Amino acid sequence: MMEEKLACCVGSWYPGATGVTAAEKLSGGASQETWRFDIVHPEGNVGAILRRAPRGYGAAPSRAAGLNAEARLMQLAFDAGVPSPRVLHVLTPEDDLGPGFIMQRVDGETIARKILREEKFSHARPKLAWQLGIVLAGIHSLPHTHLPELRRMTAAKELDEFERDYRSLNWPKPVFELALRWLRDHDPGPSTEVTLVHGDFRNGNLIIGPDGVRAVLDWELAHLGDPMEDLGWVCVNSWRFGEIDKPVGGFGSREELFAGYEAAGRRFNPARVTFWEVMGTLRWGLMCGGMMQRFRESPEHSMERAMIGRRASETEIDLLKLLATRGGEHAR
Amino acid sequence: MQDEPTPIELTKTVADFLRNDITPMISGHNAFRLRVAINILDLVTRQLTLEGGSDAREVERLTSLLGMTGSVIELNRVLAERIAKGEVDLRTSGLAEHLWQTTMDKLAVDQPNYATYKRELARDKRA
Numbered sequence: 039m040m041e042e043k044l045a046c047c048v049g050s051w052y053p054g055a056t057g058v059t060a061a062e063k064l065s066g067g068a069s070q071e072t073w074r075f076d077i078v079h080p081e082g083n084v085g086a087i088l089r090r091a092p093r094g095y096g097a098a099p100s101r102a103a104g105l106n107a108e109a110r111l112m113q114l115a116f117d118a119g120v121p122s123p124r125v126l127h128v129l130t131p132e133d134d135l136g137p138g139f140i141m142q143r144v145d146g147e148t149i150a151r152k153i154l155r156e157e158k159f160s161h162a163r164p165k166l167a168w169q170l171g172i173v174l175a176g177i178h179s180l181p182h183t184h185l186p187e188l189r190r191m192t193a194a195k196e197l198d199e200f201e202r203d204y205r206s207l208n209w210p211k212p213v214f215e216l217a218l219r220w221l222r223d224h225d226p227g228p229s230t231e232v233t234l235v236h237g238d239f240r241n242g243n244l245i246i247g248p249d250g251v252r253a254v255l256d257w258e259l260a261h262l263g264d265p266m267e268d269l270g271w272v273c274v275n276s277w278r279f280g281e282i283d284k285p286v287g288g289f290g291s292r293e294e295l296f297a298g299y300e301a302a303g304r305r306f307n308p309a310r311v312t313f314w315e316v317m318g319t320l321r322w323g324l325m326c327g328g329m330m331q332r333f334r335e336s337p338e339h340s341m342e343r344a345m346i347g348r349r350a351s352e353t354e355i356d357l358l359k360l361l362a363t364r365g366g367e368h369a370r
Numbered sequence: 371m372q373d374e375p376t377p378i379e380l381t382k383t384v385a386d387f388l389r390n391d392i393t394p395m396i397s398g399h400n401a402f403r404l405r406v407a408i409n410i411l412d413l414v415t416r417q418l419t420l421e422g423g424s425d426a427r428e429v430e431r432l433t434s435l436l437g438m439t440g441s442v443i444e445l446n447r448v449l450a451e452r453i454a455k456g457e458v459d460l461r462t463s464g465l466a467e468h469l470w471q472t473t474m475d476k477l478a479v480d481q482p483n484y485a486t487y488k489r490e491l492a493r494d495k496r497a
Contacts, residue, residue, distance in 0.1 A: 219453060359490075
């Protein structure tokens with residue numbers, strides 16, 4: 039059924055394609071559906087990925103850029119030399135597959151714990167923090183003129199959304215209150231430079247090979263804003279997966295990240311990066327709260343979402359570490 | 371008063387059964403879901419074991435911090451409100467210690483393997 043539809047779709051734009059095979063739905067991705075399949079071609083099969091909105095999924099959440107924007111951003115990134123899958127086709131109503139797009143499959147690993155522990159990535163790991171700096175510089179340098187329409191975000195706007203999300207939980211969390219208050223008091227104001235911000239650039243959303251970064255995925259939270267936001271988010275402790283002394287995704291130091299960013303011709307601001315790391319830690323905590331709400335409200339009562347809801351406390355201890363270092367001293 | 375075995379004993383015995391006898395029989399996506407299910411039962415067992423003591427200590431700290439009495443949720447609502455209004459902050463004597471202790475007690479139930487928690491716990495033990 040799925041293979042027939044895909045074959046029909048692929049036949050309409052891929053010259054010489056004779057069908058598709060090995061279509062398989064991949065798990066993961068709460069808001070979008072991902073399928074892997076091979077395009078059958080006389081000169082050799084081509085690995086492909088379909089990313090689409092699940093059937094019956096209503097309007098995209100307000101934060102998402104939308105699948106068409108995501109496809110456009112990936113294509114722009116690919117054209118600019120940022121590691122990215124090549125977009126092969128944006129779905130049309132004739133395809134009867136819903137909104138979404140098809141891209142070339144990039145081989146490699148996305149599971150953070152494997153990247154951090156498996157032997158085959160041991161040569162890549164020490165270089166990754168620096169490499170991520172280069173990649174982010176590439177993303178932040180994409181020319182505005184070609185970008186699709188995206189939300190323009192500032193810390194103040196985002197804090198209003200955090201506050202709304204937190205209040206909607208209706209469950210007192212003094213540590214989140216403290217973080218909200220700290221962030222309001224320490225907001226450095228709108229950035230003088232506004233760039234494309236990936237919005238979810240972290241270990242887990244990257245395809246890594248033994249040679250390093252091969253592709254940046256999950257552009258659905260892309261927006262315009264302070265480029266330092268991406269540098270802060272990649273340092274959030276939740277994305278270090280246990281390697282807590284290596285802030286950049288469990289790979290390396292902030293200094294290496296900054297050095298890569300600078301080597302690619304861009305300037306960084308460590309104070310803003312720290313501010314966005316606190317923002318990011320609270321943001322993930324609130325996303326855990328959102329998972330709890332979806333667990334309660336949606337009919338499938340997913341156990342996974344229930345357990346993610348119970349991970350909000352991980353961000354509380356990380357926020358305390360950032361804001362109320364033990365031993366008397368704390369950030370003011 | 372309810373009879374024995376206690377809820378702690380009951381959840382633990384189900385978790386052990388799933389872990390030891392059922393896990394070897396299941397594969398694929400359901401193996402992943404089974405692991406999540408076992409994790410849930412383990413969390414419930416930890417909460418049933420620890421919550422009484424940690425809630426009582428939390429109420430004690432909150433009573434002295436806020437100068438009022440109430441249930442653990444009522445007191446937490448008041449503390450949250452006072453922090454939001456800026457009436458209480460990290461310069462307030464006892465607040466940082468209270469938040470640390472409360473958060474450590476939450477992690478002991480939610481994610482005792484979380485790296486930040488394990489490091490802070492080791493620090494507490496040295497002190």
